[in-house]
Amino acid sequence: MTPIELQRKLQIWCQEDYDGSIGISDIKKDIEFLSRELYNEYDVTKHGGHGDFIFRLARWIGSAETDDDQKSLFVLLRHLIFFGDNELDAAYRTAFSRHVVSWLMNDQKLNVFSTTADADLKSILNRTLLTEITDSFGLRSFLGKNNLHGRPRYTWYAHRKSWQRQQFIDTEIVRNLGENISHIVLFEDFVGSGSQVEPFLKLACNVDRNIKVLFCPMYICPAGAQLALRLQRQYRNFSFSPVLEIPQKCFITKNAIDGEHPDFPTIRKTANVVHPKVVIPGSPQDFGPFGFDGVNQQGATGGFIVTSTNCPDNTIPLIHRRRAGYWEPLFLRTSREALEVTP
Amino acid sequence: MTNPFNNLYHTESIPADRFVEIFSPVLLRESKTHELFQPGSVVLTGLQGSGKSALLNLLKPEVLIAYKNSSEPWPLPVHCSKFLSASIVLRSSGALDFGQRSISEEVDSNKNILGLFFGDYLNYWIVDDLLTNIELLWSDRGAKLADFIGAEISETKLNNFAQKLKKDSCWFGVLDNVDTFHALRKVISNRILQYESFLNYNSDFPKSLNFTKTKPGDPIGSIADALKSSGIIPIDLPIFITIDQFEDLMDLERDNGELGTPIFRSVIMRMLGNRDKRVSYRVGARPYSMLKGLQGFGNNSFTEEGREYELVDIIKILRGGENRRTLFQDLCEDVFDRRLRFAEFDCLPKGSKLTYLFGKRASAEDKVATFIRDSGKRVISSDFQVSPLIKNALSEVSRTNPISAKLGEAWTRQNIDSIDISPELIMSEPWQSKVWWKKERKQQALMQVFSTCRQKLVWYGAPDIVLLSGKNIFVFLSICQFIWAEYLRSTSESSQIFPKGIDPLTQATGIHSASEYWFRKVRAEPKGGDDRHRFANVLGTAIRDRLTRDKSMSYPGRTDFLFPLKILRRLAM
Numbered sequence: 001m002t003p004i005e006l007q008r009k010l011q012i013w014c015q016e017d018y019d020g021s022i023g024i025s026d027i028k029k030d031i032e033f034l035s036r037e038l039y040n041e042y043d044v045t046k047h048g049g050h051g052d053f054i055f056r057l058a059r060w061i062g063s064a065e066t067d068d069d070q071k072s073l074f075v076l077l078r079h080l081i082f083f084g085d086n087e088l089d090a091a092y093r094t095a096f097s098r099h100v101v102s103w104l105m106n107d108q109k110l111n112v113f114s115t116t117a118d119a120d121l122k123s124i125l126n127r128t129l130l131t132e133i134t135d136s137f138g139l140r141s142f143l144g145k146n147n148l149h150g151r152p153r154y155t156w157y158a159h160r161k162s163w164q165r166q167q168f169i170d171t172e173i174v175r176n177l178g179e180n181i182s183h184i185v186l187f188e189d190f191v192g193s194g195s196q197v198e199p200f201l202k203l204a205c206n207v208d209r210n211i212k213v214l215f216c217p218m219y220i221c222p223a224g225a226q227l228a229l230r231l232q233r234q235y236r237n238f239s240f241s242p243v244l245e246i247p248q249k250c251f252i253t254k255n256a257i258d259g260e261h262p263d264f265p266t267i268r269k270t271a272n273v274v275h276p277k278v279v280i281p282g283s284p285q286d287f288g289p290f291g292f293d294g295v296n297q298q299g300a301t302g303g304f305i306v307t308s309t310n311c312p313d314n315t316i317p318l319i320h321r322r323r324a325g326y327w328e329p330l331f332l333r334t335s336r337e338a339l340e341v342t343p
Numbered sequence: 344m345t346n347p348f349n350n351l352y353h354t355e356s357i358p359a360d361r362f363v364e365i366f367s368p369v370l371l372r373e374s375k376t377h378e379l380f381q382p383g384s385v386v387l388t389g390l391q392g393s394g395k396s397a398l399l400n401l402l403k404p405e406v407l408i409a410y411k412n413s414s415e416p417w418p419l420p421v422h423c424s425k426f427l428s429a430s431i432v433l434r435s436s437g438a439l440d441f442g443q444r445s446i447s448e449e450v451d452s453n454k455n456i457l458g459l460f461f462g463d464y465l466n467y468w469i470v471d472d473l474l475t476n477i478e479l480l481w482s483d484r485g486a487k488l489a490d491f492i493g494a495e496i497s498e499t500k501l502n503n504f505a506q507k508l509k510k511d512s513c514w515f516g517v518l519d520n521v522d523t524f525h526a527l528r529k530v531i532s533n534r535i536l537q538y539e540s541f542l543n544y545n546s547d548f549p550k551s552l553n554f555t556k557t558k559p560g561d562p563i564g565s566i567a568d569a570l571k572s573s574g575i576i577p578i579d580l581p582i583f584i585t586i587d588q589f590e591d592l593m594d595l596e597r598d599n600g601e602l603g604t605p606i607f608r609s610v611i612m613r614m615l616g617n618r619d620k621r622v623s624y625r626v627g628a629r630p631y632s633m634l635k636g637l638q639g640f641g642n643n644s645f646t647e648e649g650r651e652y653e654l655v656d657i658i659k660i661l662r663g664g665e666n667r668r669t670l671f672q673d674l675c676e677d678v679f680d681r682r683l684r685f686a687e688f689d690c691l692p693k694g695s696k697l698t699y700l701f702g703k704r705a706s707a708e709d710k711v712a713t714f715i716r717d718s719g720k721r722v723i724s725s726d727f728q729v730s731p732l733i734k735n736a737l738s739e740v741s742r743t744n745p746i747s748a749k750l751g752e753a754w755t756r757q758n759i760d761s762i763d764i765s766p767e768l769i770m771s772e773p774w775q776s777k778v779w780w781k782k783e784r785k786q787q788a789l790m791q792v793f794s795t796c797r798q799k800l801v802w803y804g805a806p807d808i809v810l811l812s813g814k815n816i817f818v819f820l821s822i823c824q825f826i827w828a829e830y831l832r833s834t835s836e837s838s839q840i841f842p843k844g845i846d847p848l849t850q851a852t853g854i855h856s857a858s859e860y861w862f863r864k865v866r867a868e869p870k871g872g873d874d875r876h877r878f879a880n881v882l883g884t885a886i887r888d889r890l891t892r893d894k895s896m897s898y899p900g901r902t903d904f905l906f907p908l909k910i911l912r913r914l915a916m
Contacts, residue, residue, distance in 0.1 A: 003832075004833055004834065004835060007832045007833040008833060008848070010852075011829075011833070011848045011849060011851075011852040012848065014799070014852055014855065015714065015798055015799050015801070015848065015851065015852070016797065016798060016799075017799070018793070018794070018797045018798050018799045025855065025856070025859065029856065029859075032832070
């Protein structure tokens, strides 16, 4: 489908939405605005032959075969949560100034009215290791935005195969911060089910039970938050403080639940219908129509979340998966794992 | 391809030489508007975007000069062409900063003194603009216009003028040390700067202002006298002073808790009420800001329409009447045409570009045929309790003419108890011969057909667009802007070649978007916008429901409602 064909279709849908109950006209207006002001920040499709958002939107809508499914995809856009560059900047600043600093001050019982408060905080910060779980967080950028100089940088995921506790202590702690380390912070940009971050959180908690650990994701889904809270009960030295916890009502579930958004039954139906086009059925990376569900089989995340750097696997695959000749994505995801070759 | 309607307020934001290209003189065909260009004070009223500021812009010397230098003819008769003018736009002049800082306790307790300071500021601002315009006429750029109006300007004359001016007692000694025109300009601009500096919290209130406040309008009359007696301008040359955005003073009064006493507006009414033959005022105002019998400041005399000033109401001019055609259609055509030429479109057609692009009037039947598929099956109400034979006959009619079938249903409902209605009678469509009965119900039938077929009602074609604009050129441009934006999204054409028509669906979508925009705009307005939005919403829904539910179409004009006076009085309290 071309943008012009899509525009025609939208005009007809607007006309048929006679009492405005579907809200096609409102979505159309919002998308026209957001495609100009926000969606063009998506890194993955900025270069190469992907085309502007409006072209990708037309191809994506055109990937569905029936008019009802195409309309349902368009209605889905009402639920899309796009975290742009400005939102990430704000999250970086908030993560440090509100979450990390508050956690350190509360833990050390610092008196904010004391004349030495600033110096005391700096002293604690010098005994704190700021780390990222995966490189998608962008620790370097985070340090720059918060004006934090001369800090060591550590990415847990980079050491996932060779991690050893003593080696971590010797090279990352003693060499960088000396013997008197007191706190470790683990950042992550987006956490879905939490299955990917869980092992690293446990490793950090087990480095030394006297070292306090803070897990501070920028955006986290309900399943990931539940996992973090469970760890908080399990490890006395572990704290969890997300910048933004996305509420459950923003996620679609495999089966209908009471009180869900009235759009969801239609979107669910479409997600199921188009799924065989989106992913090779039964292939290793077929997590089902509602996205990656981690290793705990708690049910797929069913997210509609896109960040300007990438589209998480927890987002429903029809938004981000490409299958040549079958399905065109709206926000193509770059995956760490190579996707299966399409026959 | 660009959207030629992107900037709705072109006439307020473009330089004078381009203004003459885009300004439409259609309103000037109405002789009432000529009063703006002849001696005597005038209040020009109209709603937002009705064209007040564009008309008042014609008085500016820069615009007169632009007309002199362009191929566009001056759009008025010769006797409306020679004048000197000055203007103040209240919003951009700094006058609205009054009241954002307290001058003194005395002023706070006696708002009349605040009014005097406000009047003094206005006086000096207008005088400064008048002197700026004299300097413009003195320059090479203004020489042609100066010749035309008979102005003779030299340094000697200007200095002589300054010396005459200072002798007038209305200045309370402020000009005592002025001997040259240059010095005069410095004193005037310094006075304005003193006010601005204080209002922006950059300095304390200068004590000297307390003892040199001028009366509203006096210094302006003094300048007019001195210009004539110095031989700079002819004795009989009218001097026009434009004060635009009068309604903004209501906000200022509200901010000062003085809505009951229109202290700032009365300063301007005092200028009008002075009956000072030396200058004529032109006040641009929205209708609601012109209270009946607005008192002149300080002297409690009422300023009356017809005596102190003439009222030129753009709404009345565009409304037309029983015996004359409204100018609005021509205004739309001309404005549309000028916008397209201004945007430098290629291949513009001859004749009405509005009709060329949007098409002729679409009848109710055209609209159904264009938008409703399989309407025949759905037009007749399912709850219509009538014999299946009659229902089938109506369905048969609806195959070829759904609107007629809907009218037939209404006619049947109205007459079923009084005459014997057979399927054959239905097939002969007797309602078609009732010209007035049919005419009054066609739009209602259209609404019911679209409602039954679960489609939004549609508007398209040039006549619909003009009609929906409600005699407001700003609304007309806004509708064109939305339709064009929708067209740009649905075309791959990138050159500036004028389109060969915009299809009905694109037009209808654009019009709905414009409608939503204007409806949202109501809510965003301060001072009760939210209430007005809810009122319009409830009212619109109620009227629509009433018209769609009235299947027998017994009262198609039932869109009126009564509003008890006691409720209005209660609201006004």
